[in-house]
Amino acid sequence: MDTITSSHGLSKLRPQLPIDQADIDSLSPVLKEELERLKSIFYVSTRKLIEISEQFEKELQDGLDNYGSNISMNVTWVLGWPDGHECGNFLTTDLGGTNLRVCWIKLTERHGETNVIQQEYKLADDLKTGESDALFDFIATSLGDFIEKHKLGGTKDDPLKLGFTFSYPAHQDYIDHGKLVTWTKGLEIKGVEGEDAAGLLRQAMAKRDLPIHLVALINDTTGAMIASAYNDPETIVGAIFGTGCNGAYMENVGSIHKLRTDLPEETPMAINCEYGAFDNAHNVLPRTEYDIQIDEESPKPGEQAFEKMSAGLYLGEIYRLVVVDLYEKGLIFKDQDASKMRNPYILDTGFLSGIENDTSPGMADTKRAFIEKLGFEATPEQLIFSQKLAEYIAVRGARLCTCGIAAICRKKGIQSGHVAADGSVANKHPNFKRRWANAMGEVLGWPVDREEDPITITSAEDGSGIGAAVIAAMTLKREKEGQTAGIKAV
Known part of the structure; x- marks a missing residue:
């Protein structure tokens, strides 16, 4: 059983998601319809994951072949x-x-x-x-x-x-x-x-x-x-799933076509992918209006497209933008002071994790977190809605985080080993590794009835x-x- 400490200082054991279909059915028709819309725009299908991974592989290779490529492959x-x-x-x-x-x-x-x-x-x-x-x-x-x-x-x-x-x-x-x-x-x-x-x-x-x-x-x-x-000699890849996102792996020098060196072609060289910049051209990533807003209001518009959809720095901000949007449409938290809510990046990934994994009676912990962070007094209906929204955003982030690692494994023919992952998202969100592993199985075609995953996340040193x-x-x-x-x- 996993333990998590949320950003508002709550530590709890997390047996299972407390929200079920009956709770969702109890929402007002307007909120239920809005929740379905959000579920749809944040869902990433298996087919889409495979499409993203295939494009990822192409951009990884382009980075090995040329300087100045989208993914720099340093x-x-x-x-x-x-x-x-x-x-x-x-x-x-x-x-x-x-x-x-x-x-x-x-x-x-x-x-x-x-x-x-x-x-x-x-x-x-x-x-x-x-x-x-x-x-x-x-x-x-x-x-x-x-x-x-x-x-x-x-x-x-x-x-x-x-x-x-x-x-x-x-x-x-x-x-x-x-x-x-x-x-x-x-x-x-x-x-x-x-x-x-x-x-x-x-x-x-x-x-x-x-x-x-x-x-x-x-x-x-x-x-x-x-x-x-x-x-751990079974380490195959290094990964960051935290404030930012990135991957590193060993590549033969002979496959790094942009590099001029006298080293033997079979010499292994660590490559720092810097793949947070994947799909800056916006060809395959399923961006929502909220992702576009984050990009346009960031210090570097048009850069780090993948990172802005999957990394911990941005997940809480995506959540905040959704809440702001719904508030301005009069769908949620009506007639409450919105001054705190309008502060960019006031919410972090720990806040989302705390909401999603709240098993306290009546979701009292989440209710208190909303008061402390946003100054909102949430109703039971709004608490249910908020928890499902946090889940949708976190699930999408975990599934997207699969794509870069899957592309590296496909490219190198890696079939088993350990992905040494560092970062708050990987190591502090109790559902991340399970969601990531399920998506890896979808992309790489692992048997559904497998007894264990051939490629697993370990906590990086x-x-x-x-x-x-x-x-x-x-x-x-x-x-x-x-x-x-x-x-x-x-």
């Missing part, structure tokens, strides 16, 4: 899987959409103890839309604070080794270099797009004379895959921390052995 210069014997002490930092995390990680042998010391630094709102200097000064200052606080030492001749997790689309000519293609996750910081994020951090650290050597720039999805493979440390260790080992492809000594 080379990472992470060559091969870890052998499980990577060891050493590493500093890591992860620039997320909300916080900066700094870690000190000690790697030991496979299945041995991994020691992690970590601290989070809040990313202020003004940094998210400010200038590049302010952002990288903040990162460098946080690193300096962490080093001093934990007395980590480091000298100019023997600096601390850093893995920098930069979870945004970046073009890498070397593993310690990465030009930002475009901001995602709602960030819009000036002076970074088109620039080397690793170089900007080096400059900021140099100003403070920090004894740090940046070894590798890492995407969190690649990091999640490598960190998981460090302990810490990609931005342990994964960054393992990749840094792999890079240093390659450098020591004279394997210099993709390594730029700075």
Whole structure:
């Protein structure tokens, strides 16, 4: 039985959905008709899933063949899987959409103890839309604070080794270099797009004379895959189902036609797909009027089409837009103060999950959440309606999240293994994995009466921390052995 903590602080056990057909039939004819409309527009059929996955496969290949493609399929210069014997002490930092995390990680042998010391630094709102200097000064200052606080030492001749997790689309000519293609996750910081994020951090650290050597720039999805493979050799793909969405997998260098390198064709290279940008041309994704509104009002209209329909950052906003629409049509929450409801992104995925999985008597938890978040006093009928709406949006998100992974598996002929998934949607919504697995079976044609799923989601190891440390260790080992492809000594 699953446990979930919702955004309004409620923890509960979730045996089954409390709303049944009798509850839906009890709705007024107007609300029942509207609920049917919403169910229809958010439903994604098996046939549509297969169509999306087939187009996904085409765009993945185009990204391997050409620079500037819709799905960028970024080379990472992470060559091969870890052998499980990577060891050493590493500093890591992860620039997320909300916080900066700094870690000190000690790697030991496979299945041995991994020691992690970590601290989070809040990313202020003004940094998210400010200038590049302010952002990288903040990162460098946080690193300096962490080093001093934990007395980590480091000298100019023997600096601390850093893995920098930069979870945004970046073009890498070397593993310690990465030009930002475009901001995602709602960030819009000036002076970074088109620039080397690793170089900007080096400059900021140099100003403070920090004894740090940046070894590798890492995407969190690649990091999640490598960190998981460090302990689980059945790992086949890394995935992010959280604030954003993404996938990473191993591709033979010979199949990356846009890459010019002397490496043997069979050399495995981790590919950071950046497939949140899938179908930016809007050819196959079943967008609703609410999806279109989210795109048009976003900092990057016309970009990250797939992410805006499936990632955690947007699911709560889709829900809010539906509620606003119905309120303005006079169908729900009439004569109540709508001021809170009009605040964009006031609702998160945890709010939706809390509503969908509410088993409290009379849905008291959901009623309280509506009061706290939106200032609405919901009637029993509105609570039923709201729970089904949350379910429709969550089901669509889970089913869409199948398509990218299914396309990778079809492309590579992968028939079994573990998808190492990180992110709040994958790991905190109790129904996500079941819905995802059912959709995978539909797309890949698994037997309906199967006893177990051949491809399953596992909770990813810490990609931005342990994964960054393992990749840094792999890079240093390659450098020591004279394997210099993709390594730029700075």
